[in-house]
Amino acid sequence: MAKIESAFFDIGYMDTLAAQDTFIHRLDPRAKLVTTLVFVVTVVSFDRYAISAFIPFFIYPIVLIAGSNLPLPFLLKKLLLVAPFALLVGIFNPFFDREIILKLGALGISGGWVSFFSIMIRFVLSVGAALILIATTGFNAVCLALDRMGTPRVFTIQLLFMYRYLYVLVEEALRMARARALRSLNGEGMGLKVFSFLVGNLLLRTLDRAQRIHLAMFCRGFDGEIRLVRPIRFSVLDFAYVAGWTVFFILLRLINFPQFLGKWITGLIS
Amino acid sequence: MSHHIVIVQDLKYAYPDGTKALHGISFRLAHGESLAIVGENGAGKSTLLLHLNGYLTPNQGSIQIGDYPMTKKTLKFIRRSVGMVFQDPDDQLFMPTVYDDVAFGPMNLGLVPEDVDARVMQALNTVDTSHLKNRPPYKLSGGEKRSVAIASVLSMSPDILVMDEPTSNLDPKARRKLIELLKSFEHTKIIATHDLDMVLDVCDRTLVIHEGQVTADGPTMEVFQDVALLEQSHLEQPLRIQGCPVCCSAA
Amino acid sequence: MHMADALVSPAVSGTMWAASAGLIGYCSKKVKKEIDDRKIPLMGVLGAFIFAAQMINFTIPGTASSGHIGGGMILAIILGPYAGFLTMASILVVQALFFADGGLLALGCNIFNLGFFPCFIAYPLIYKPIAGKTPGRARVLGGAILASIIGLQLGALAVVLQTVMSGIAEISFTSFLILMQPIHLLIGIVEGFATAAVVAFIWRSRPEVLERAAAGTPIGALPVKNILIGLLIAAVLTGGAFSWFASTHPDGLEWSLFKATGEEELAAPEKGVHTSMAEIQSKTAVLPDYGFKTPEAEASGEEKWPAMDAGTSVSGLIGGTITLLLVVMIGYLIKKRQKAV
Numbered sequence: 001m002a003k004i005e006s007a008f009f010d011i012g013y014m015d016t017l018a019a020q021d022t023f024i025h026r027l028d029p030r031a032k033l034v035t036t037l038v039f040v041v042t043v044v045s046f047d048r049y050a051i052s053a054f055i056p057f058f059i060y061p062i063v064l065i066a067g068s069n070l071p072l073p074f075l076l077k078k079l080l081l082v083a084p085f086a087l088l089v090g091i092f093n094p095f096f097d098r099e100i101i102l103k104l105g106a107l108g109i110s111g112g113w114v115s116f117f118s119i120m121i122r123f124v125l126s127v128g129a130a131l132i133l134i135a136t137t138g139f140n141a142v143c144l145a146l147d148r149m150g151t152p153r154v155f156t157i158q159l160l161f162m163y164r165y166l167y168v169l170v171e172e173a174l175r176m177a178r179a180r181a182l183r184s185l186n187g188e189g190m191g192l193k194v195f196s197f198l199v200g201n202l203l204l205r206t207l208d209r210a211q212r213i214h215l216a217m218f219c220r221g222f223d224g225e226i227r228l229v230r231p232i233r234f235s236v237l238d239f240a241y242v243a244g245w246t247v248f249f250i251l252l253r254l255i256n257f258p259q260f261l262g263k264w265i266t267g268l269i270s
Numbered sequence: 271m272s273h274h275i276v277i278v279q280d281l282k283y284a285y286p287d288g289t290k291a292l293h294g295i296s297f298r299l300a301h302g303e304s305l306a307i308v309g310e311n312g313a314g315k316s317t318l319l320l321h322l323n324g325y326l327t328p329n330q331g332s333i334q335i336g337d338y339p340m341t342k343k344t345l346k347f348i349r350r351s352v353g354m355v356f357q358d359p360d361d362q363l364f365m366p367t368v369y370d371d372v373a374f375g376p377m378n379l380g381l382v383p384e385d386v387d388a389r390v391m392q393a394l395n396t397v398d399t400s401h402l403k404n405r406p407p408y409k410l411s412g413g414e415k416r417s418v419a420i421a422s423v424l425s426m427s428p429d430i431l432v433m434d435e436p437t438s439n440l441d442p443k444a445r446r447k448l449i450e451l452l453k454s455f456e457h458t459k460i461i462a463t464h465d466l467d468m469v470l471d472v473c474d475r476t477l478v479i480h481e482g483q484v485t486a487d488g489p490t491m492e493v494f495q496d497v498a499l500l501e502q503s504h505l506e507q508p509l510r511i512q513g514c515p516v517c518c519s520a521a
Numbered sequence: 522m523h524m525a526d527a528l529v530s531p532a533v534s535g536t537m538w539a540a541s542a543g544l545i546g547y548c549s550k551k552v553k554k555e556i557d558d559r560k561i562p563l564m565g566v567l568g569a570f571i572f573a574a575q576m577i578n579f580t581i582p583g584t585a586s587s588g589h590i591g592g593g594m595i596l597a598i599i600l601g602p603y604a605g606f607l608t609m610a611s612i613l614v615v616q617a618l619f620f621a622d623g624g625l626l627a628l629g630c631n632i633f634n635l636g637f638f639p640c641f642i643a644y645p646l647i648y649k650p651i652a653g654k655t656p657g658r659a660r661v662l663g664g665a666i667l668a669s670i671i672g673l674q675l676g677a678l679a680v681v682l683q684t685v686m687s688g689i690a691e692i693s694f695t696s697f698l699i700l701m702q703p704i705h706l707l708i709g710i711v712e713g714f715a716t717a718a719v720v721a722f723i724w725r726s727r728p729e730v731l732e733r734a735a736a737g738t739p740i741g742a743l744p745v746k747n748i749l750i751g752l753l754i755a756a757v758l759t760g761g762a763f764s765w766f767a768s769t770h771p772d773g774l775e776w777s778l779f780k781a782t783g784e785e786e787l788a789a790p791e792k793g794v795h796t797s798m799a800e801i802q803s804k805t806a807v808l809p810d811y812g813f814k815t816p817e818a819e820a821s822g823e824e825k826w827p828a829m830d831a832g833t834s835v836s837g838l839i840g841g842t843i844t845l846l847l848v849v850m851i852g853y854l855i856k857k858r859q860k861a862v
Contacts, residue, residue, distance in 0.1 A: 007576055007620070010619060010620070011619050014619055015406075036625065037625060040526060040624065040625050040626055041531055041626065043526075044526060044529060044530065044531055044534065044626055045530075045531045048688060048689045048691070052844075055844045055848065056844055056848065058848050059848050059851060059852075062848055062849065062851065062852035062855075063851065063852060063855055065852070066852045066853070066855040066856040067855050078620070078621055079621060081620075081621075082620065082621045082622060085522065085523060085525055085623075086525045086527040086528060089525075089528055089684065089690050089692060089697075090527070090528070090690060092690065092691065092692040092696070092697075093690060093691040093692070096691040096692060096693060096696075097691045111691075112691060115689070115690075115691055118689070119527045119528065119689060119690065120527070122526065122527040122528075122689070123525065123526070123527035126525075126526030126527060126624040126625070126626070127525075127526065127527075127621040127623075127624050129625070130617060130618055130621060130624055130625050131618075131619075131621055133618070133625075134618045134619060139615070139618065139619075140366045140367070140406065142618070143366075151545075152545060152546055152549030152550070152553075153549070153553075154549035154552050154553050154561075154607065155545050155549050155607055155610070155611070157561065157565075158561075158564050158565060158568065158607050158608065158611045159611045159614060159615075160365075160366050160565075161364060161561070161562065161564070161565025161566070161568075162564075162565045162566075162568035162569050162572075162608070162611045162612070162615070163366075163569075163615065164364060164365070164366060164406070164407065164408070164565070165364075165565055165566050165568075165569040166569045166572055166573070166615070167408040168360055168408065168569065169566065169569040169570050169572070169573040170569075170572070170573045170576070172573070173573035173574065173576065173577060177577055189579075189580040189587070190578075190579050190580065191579060191580065191582065192579050192582070192714060192715070192718050193718070194579070195577065195579035195715065195718065196715075196718035196719050196721065196722045197722065198577060199574050199577060199590060199715075199719050199722075200718075200719050200722030200723060200726070201722075202570060202573070202574060203570060203574075203595075203719060203722075203723060204723070204726065204727060206566050206567060206569075206570040207563075207727075207730060209360075209361060209566055210559070210562045210563040210565075210566045210567070211559075212356065212358065212361040213361050213362075213364050213562040213565075213566065214558070214559045214561075214562045214563075215320075215325060215356070215361075216354075216356060216361050216362040216364065217364070217374075217558075217561075217562065218325060218349075219323055219325070219349065219352075219353070219354040219423075220374050220375040220378060220422065220423070220426065221346075221349055221350065221375055221378035221379060221426070222374075222378060222558065223378060223558075224558040224561075226561070227377045227378075228370070229369070229370060229373050229377070229383065229386065230370075257844060258844040261844060364562065364565070
């Protein structure tokens with residue numbers, strides 16, 4: 001059951017990271033959310049053969065990771081864990097696109113390999129940005145940002161409740177799975193029948209818990225509507241943050257800086 | 271007559287599947303009294319508690335809380351004056367942070383944000399957990415959760431506090447803290463529990479329920495002298511009076 | 522399977538996000554109108570339950586691999602389609618943010634693929650008719666398995682379409698389809714059995730849960746008509762997409778034919794697909810000049826890319842390396858400053 005335990009740990013750890021106090025942590029969650037989205041959209045808008053144009057974009061994650069005390073090895077490990085899917089689809093590119101479009105001296109690189117690397121870079125940037133968002137903002141704050149930006153209240157409440165009970169349920173599942181593993185003689189694997197008992201029981205207990213939670217809500221005067229108190233204010237600093245990064249990303253999208261730099265240097269040399 | 275704050279008259283209740291739970295419970299509580307409800311598991315303690323704020327409706331009999339007889343119309347007012355705290359604090363702390371949970375009740379009452387804030391801080395201060403106000407509930411210890419659950423009910427300023435097994439799963443220090451807290455409350459208290467030593471400290475009156483009926487109702491110390499009665503309800507005398515010649519001969 | 526930001530284009534993710542957001546809004550309204558306020562805590566804990574349950578694996582008999590429960594079907598069965606969809610969406614949000622499952626833009630695709638198909642197609646059109654109002658054990662099992670399979674097939678098809686239409690991955694439509702559908706058929710069967718097993722357990726121990734759920738969403742109240750219209754539109758679009766591929770790219774079919782007969786003709790057809798993708802991209806990209814090569818260049822038979830001649834590529838590499846060094850240095854300096862504070 002290592003999967004449950006590590007997942008449990010990960011969520012808790014991300015939460016702890018998000019509770020730190022740095023300049024970036026103190027920004028309005030809406031600012032961070034919007035900036036992340038602008039970043040990802042810009043990255044994704046490049047054509048399939050873009051590689052060098054992406055490199056300056058790494059400034060965003062690097063600045064954020066450094067500036068908010070995030071542990072790079074941890075984030076890299078998470079990236080590595082989910083790399084497979086993008087990798088598996090992307091690896092077909094070199095098979096389908098054999099046209100040589102790049103020549104490094106005697107070595108010819110096909111379009112397929114270029115686009116494959118492009119995919120991997122996209123992956124690191126886009127997924128990295130999402131992880132950094134959660135590690136610097138925290139899930140509750142992100143939900144609050146969504147709520148204030150027009151997400152239907154029912155959905156925001158669902159996100160908050162679900163998240164709140166994630167720990168409770170993962171712990172319960174862990175306990176049940178451990179109890180079973182301790183009593184089984186053939187190791188970790190379980191058959192469909194035992195699985196259905198375990199998960200089925202967990203489901204029944206969850207339904208009972210829902211009943212009890214509803215009772216608690218009833219006792220405190222629940223009338224069908226959940227009201228959230230938190231006031232958050234968008235300051236000039238937040239606005240500057242969003243505007244600054246947005247301008248930067250658009251600039252990088254329009255000008256291939258490495259190309260520019262490279263041409264200038266090769267121009268100087270020759 | 272209206273100096274009684276809780277009047278339960280011949281309460282009878284059976285579950286939807288037919289099993290009879292309560293066979294005619296009657297008792298009266300005066301303002302500020304502390305009542306303990308004890309009995310074996312399955313005797314009907316929790317079922318009785320759930321009637322006190324209208325979550326369950328009796329098949330027969332009546333309940334009156336303060337000036338309000340329990341009817342569909344008066345339910346709203348009764349819920350305001352009866353604060354209930356359950357066994358598992360995880361079921362009661364469902365909001366993202368401690369502050370949100372304690373504010374839930376006052377917000378539902380329709381108070382303005384400033385009043386809500388005042389109530390929340392007062393409740394948190396009473397249970398000594400104001401430093402936890404921005405914590406998410408899953409980051410609290412068992413004792414802290416218990417305290418916050420109580421605060422979440424206190425913030426509604428109830429007249430009556432009903433609690434189901436408040437000291438279960440607490441370490442001795444947290445338990446002692448809770449007992450001191452309960453002793454300091456001026457609310458009318460109804461506590462269902464197995465912790466008879468706590469009952470000695472907190473409740474001056476005790477009700478014993480056995481198989482859906484009241485088998486004893488009187489001053490705590492008196493009730494605890496009847497060892498045979500306690501045994502029938504799968505109970506023992508409180509640990510600290512067992513073997514004490516003074517307490518045991520106070521019959 | 523999840524869609525990824527690395528493979529998606531702004532156009533495709535934008536469309537899917539619009540669809541998902543629209544559905545979230547619609548379902549939120551529906552759930553709000555619900556008289557039973559028990560749904561709110563129930564949705565929350567069931568979301569957490571599915572999340573936890575998905576981490577419990579069982580071994581598939583006869584193989585060394587393991588399977589787990591899907592989620593969409595069970596949620597739809599217990600909560601009904603609207604609340605079920607919202608719950609599934611909330612699970613995917615957490616997975617995208619904490620477990621890097623795909624990314625923020627692909628989330629729009631994933632919410633649609635893994636939420637819409639189980640809750641609004643598989644559940645009302647397959648599970649419910651089979652299971653009926655008072656489900657018997659066999660019908661529950663059959664309905665759950667079939668609904669799971671079809672829901673996943675549709676989801677997989679959607680991923681293929683979204684990937685190919687984005688144009689970042691260069692795998693052809695047919696190849697990807699041949700890859701995805703069989704795999705998801707197997708996954709669908711496994712998840713179907715898992716779902717069926719759990720639902721059967723509930724049916725044995727607390728049948729009233731299922732009966733109440735079935736009664737709570739009378740099939741008449743569901744806009745079946747709307748769903749059928751939606752299916753029709755989807756069918757037309759899919760058919761249109763197929764015929765579009767066929768007509769403008771006879772090469773694509775030729776390629777499959779050639780492959781089947783043993784001859785290889787990879788380069789030519791891919792160029793064909795590539796151009797139309799380019800046309801779409803140039804219409805949607807911020808600056809078409811930075812997108813794919815223009816149709817004019819294509820028509821003139823130009824093989825090389827304007828921006829990709831030898832000189833530019835070398836300078837690009839040099840510039841890229843220097844930029845990278847600069848970027849890393851900036852990061853290092855900030856880190857040092859942070860430590861000093």
